[in-house]
Amino acid sequence: MGILKNERSTQSESFSTNGAGHKVTTPVGGFNAILDRGSEFEGKLTFEGTVRIDGTFKGQIYSESHMVIGESGKVEGDINVGSVSISGSFQGNIHAKTRVELHKNAVVEADIDTPSLVIEDGVQFDGKCSMSKSAHQKKNAPFAAVKATADKSKNGISPQA
Numbered sequence: 001m002g003i004l005k006n007e008r009s010t011q012s013e014s015f016s017t018n019g020a021g022h023k024v025t026t027p028v029g030g031f032n033a034i035l036d037r038g039s040e041f042e043g044k045l046t047f048e049g050t051v052r053i054d055g056t057f058k059g060q061i062y063s064e065s066h067m068v069i070g071e072s073g074k075v076e077g078d079i080n081v082g083s084v085s086i087s088g089s090f091q092g093n094i095h096a097k098t099r100v101e102l103h104k105n106a107v108v109e110a111d112i113d114t115p116s117l118v119i120e121d122g123v124q125f126d127g128k129c130s131m132s133k134s135a136h137q138k139k140n141a142p143f144a145a146v147k148a149t150a151d152k153s154k155n156g157i158s159p160q161a
Helices: 135-139 141-154
Strands: 013-017 023-027 033-035 040-046 051-053 056-062 066-069 074-086 089-102 107-113 117-119 124-130
Touching: none
Parallel strands: 033 051, 040 056, 051 066, 056 074, 066 074, 074 089, 089 107, 089 117, 107 124
Antiparallel strands: 013 023
16 A cells, blocks of 8 residues: 545544644544555655655655654655654654654654654664754744844833843
């Protein structure tokens, strides 16, 4: 089985919101798409809902949603997602808006940027981790500093050089 998208499920569906606050329909069973064991894909992947990779993927992954790399999954590249759970192998860079979970037996060679990181006993992790609150706050840090200076000036407090 390769990438499978469940457009219309005959099963019940649940609803959640992605990182951008949009309503996402997820079939019961939990996944909108699966790259199954024995499948290989190279390229760029974007998705809504939850995606599971149990095969081999090389490339770039973008989503506001959740991604799962299963025990047999091997991913190489850069991922920028809402959250990710890794039980398999990953090599590259990870940027997760909310959370990264590294489960027992995961092998991860990566630079990770996330506000929340969970590493279970038995994980092999080699890389760097930045525990920022969010990339959005980093981008707006200069604006926040200028605003704080303006607020101090407004209150009659002059900033010191």
